[in-house]
Amino acid sequence: MRATQDGRSAVRVPLLDHGYIELIETWGSDQRIIESARMSTGKGFLGWGLLAVYICRRCNKEIPKEEVYEAEGGGSGHTGCWSIVDVNSKPGDEKLLRYLWENQHATPFEFGGMVVEVKAPIMVFREWHRHRSQGFNEASARYAPLPDENYVPAVERCMAGGGHLTKQATAASGAQALTEPDALAWLAELADVYEHAERVYQSGLRRGVPKELARLPVPVGRYSKMRATTNLRMWLAFATLRTTAKNPAAQWEIRQYADAVGELLAEHFPRTYAVFAEGRK
């Protein structure tokens, strides 16, 4: 994970030209998901990886681990029978995790979650806020003026259309084919508008126009900040619609953030994210 350390001892992943995503907190774990799912049968979490199974040669049944003992002379037996016990193995709770995901048993995935802080252009937040299961608290220009930071895409980004040429990512119908000089010229024009908008924003604030109106010229390329929270089930729904791996048709800018969300999920819920990444059958 690309990461920088700042004074708050938290990790910020820089994104675009001025943005970032920062992990504030996670709760739950892969194990908690299993525990919750197992409420249905009362069995609880059994373990990850291969689990040992003890089988009595005479009874031909599985023996609880607690009843197995090392017999004198190098063998093993179990209480109640004293016969020899074979050790075998069966798959651990990764198997249940995969079953839950593939069969849309979704509630156990509500038993984990994550809070992040995000700095991104308003344009990105406009898409992000469509994910209504998330709780948001965002900077408000009604309360405090937004700093003069604006998103200027790289020339390559303009030229490549975000890598995935959906209809939306391409030019308007009847447009010219974008050349690099034209892209550079337009980026200079964009910087001009940004500068002009900021000048009029400040002029309004200085003259005494209410802050909530003075913001009218602010462009959707302006950066804002927010915290976002939801449970793991809903972060996976976000990742389904916004990560490059799952939906390359999403806009390139929000995919940068969603991919970073995915890396955080993979770090804190590694088994769940692996199952999610593989996908349903």
Add this chain to the structure above:
Amino acid sequence: MRATQDGRSAVRVPLLDHGYIELIETWGSDQRIIESARMSTGKGFLGWGLLAVYICRRCNKEIPKEEVYEAEGGGSGHTGCWSIVDVNSKPGDEKLLRYLWENQHATPFEFGGMVVEVKAPIMVFREWHRHRSQGFNEASARYAPLPDENYVPAVERCMAGGGHLTKQATAASGAQALTEPDALAWLAELADVYEHAERVYQSGLRRGVPKELARLPVPVGRYSKMRATTNLRMWLAFATLRTTAKNPAAQWEIRQYADAVGELLAEHFPRTYAVFAEGRK
């Protein structure tokens, strides 16, 4: 209700300089709310206004209307007793509606709802979309360029701070006191930014910049359109936080839309809206 008729035989309420709200559809009714609430007792809807009550003078009990008959000689009686029946009255189901609202029995209010179409500045939509129980479908500049319509507030609006001078509605700290000439001057500056932003937006589109990037200079004062849907319970939550009557601290612009929403609710769910308007004890 201020309203204009357009070709679609629907009613649009004009708002701000270019915006509107239009009723697309409602479902349910005040009566449906009562019916749903009465599932708990199985009694169903009884009626509005004063309800007749029939009481036997001898039994001193309430008699079902079906058993009451006009007696010969001008009196009335009831089957099973043949004694005289007095007619009295009791309050109708407005009483239950009030009780439900005051005691936070909220689910019956999910049995009605409304769909509207809204044209408003992006700035207003940014606040509106915080109401996460609503379903939204909005115009997208990724798909089709947004028309060049932008919100220019009236001078009076700038001067009056939206009528309710919360901290947010007032000027930034250290600002001058806004004068009318300054307000006019700033509105002219605002118009300039709008014009400049549109020029660069069009330049981007023409040169072949992807539509989804060409929109970066678009200001939050630009108009967009959407449809919004939710149930009555959640429209009332919206009205609680955004109408002038319930929350004058909300921004003046969104209050214009919320007040229009309130008028539509009052028209289609008159008894519920009356109870809501009076408020909880």
Add this chain to the structure above:
Amino acid sequence: MRATQDGRSAVRVPLLDHGYIELIETWGSDQRIIESARMSTGKGFLGWGLLAVYICRRCNKEIPKEEVYEAEGGGSGHTGCWSIVDVNSKPGDEKLLRYLWENQHATPFEFGGMVVEVKAPIMVFREWHRHRSQGFNEASARYAPLPDENYVPAVERCMAGGGHLTKQATAASGAQALTEPDALAWLAELADVYEHAERVYQSGLRRGVPKELARLPVPVGRYSKMRATTNLRMWLAFATLRTTAKNPAAQWEIRQYADAVGELLAEHFPRTYAVFAEGRK
């Protein structure tokens, strides 16, 4: 659809031995879904089935229908060019409906919905209430005693395990193989418990035990009633998890209700339900 008419001019679909589902109301339509989805491009609803396309032989471009006219001598032309126009056809908005569903553009499906009244065993309601997007109002034994109606499954239902022998639908481990005489014997025992529970319920009510406690002996096989409401998106989620066609592993009893829900949806949103039934790629 199996249906009976009752006094309320509404249609009830009888289910199990004493249950039913009754349509109270729908809102929206297949067309509304398209209209909402088209907010993104501003184009609106175009039509179902094959749509006529007019192409000028000279311009080689699509001509708006309004500009096409019948030319003298039997041909056709269009204003601005006067050249001959060919009529072709393209698929209507079923195509967009399918695209929306397949690509998980889910919000347009929030622009329709349905309210139903349901009578079912408590056991079925316990599963149904897991669908948390729905609004419920149910009969409450705190308010009024529940009538003595209880679910007695048919012998065939007991024997067949609901047709789909998942682990859950089968017998407990170590159980005997169910024989028809045993099934009949057990159903008689079940009827005994029902009778005994009702006797003690009534005894508690008569003696003055608070209604909310007197209900403790009521079995989960007892019938209750409710109204349920949600939007089409969420009814389809319900149908995904509970109809026989989509999830035969759901319990047979709730599948009877979900299949009836599906028939109602198919009647009122036929194009949407057809796309849903075909499924995602």
Add this chain to the structure above:
Amino acid sequence: MRATQDGRSAVRVPLLDHGYIELIETWGSDQRIIESARMSTGKGFLGWGLLAVYICRRCNKEIPKEEVYEAEGGGSGHTGCWSIVDVNSKPGDEKLLRYLWENQHATPFEFGGMVVEVKAPIMVFREWHRHRSQGFNEASARYAPLPDENYVPAVERCMAGGGHLTKQATAASGAQALTEPDALAWLAELADVYEHAERVYQSGLRRGVPKELARLPVPVGRYSKMRATTNLRMWLAFATLRTTAKNPAAQWEIRQYADAVGELLAEHFPRTYAVFAEGRK
């Protein structure tokens, strides 16, 4: 908090005759709520209790703490001015917490939450599951037979009607006044039904009736288990409708659980719970 320690090193609060509530996990904190709310202004968390304020005697302005220094000779000054600084105090972020709660700024309270495990009668779960913002995973008799544990209320509970004599908590209309001998007699009858229901449940399981049907005789007084999770905002909504302090009209049984939930919230979010307990103006 009444609490017992069990093998899992977790704390269980015993409730009713066989039930409990156990804290599994919390996330967030009072401070996190403030941090999230302050996204709007960018100021962050300032502190609890009285906060020191430094004011320069000459400038008459507030000085950032970092610029204040101890002057030689016992006084203090600040960089940039070298004039004497007075220390004063202002209320800490409890004030903002109260403001948020009183003015229904609800989203910051979504930045904390809690997971609990609950064992309670099905009757209690039927009410609990109406709180649809919570995620639930419950024991399922489709998967594993429910143990034979049933709720038998104390005589005092039967007699006292749960302390708060709402209509629902009282006897059915026309019932006798409950006497202690009658209460005792009925509790014995209840125990009989419980025993009978269990016998037929086991008979069904043994004979090979599908587990999902064999459960039909199970009474709503039977205990079940679940895990429940949601954010602090929604736990407070639960507490509003179900704790004794906020809603004594809720059924006595669920109030025991809600009061225990309240104690857990008070322990882990003490400042928030204090503000909640005081209530809105």
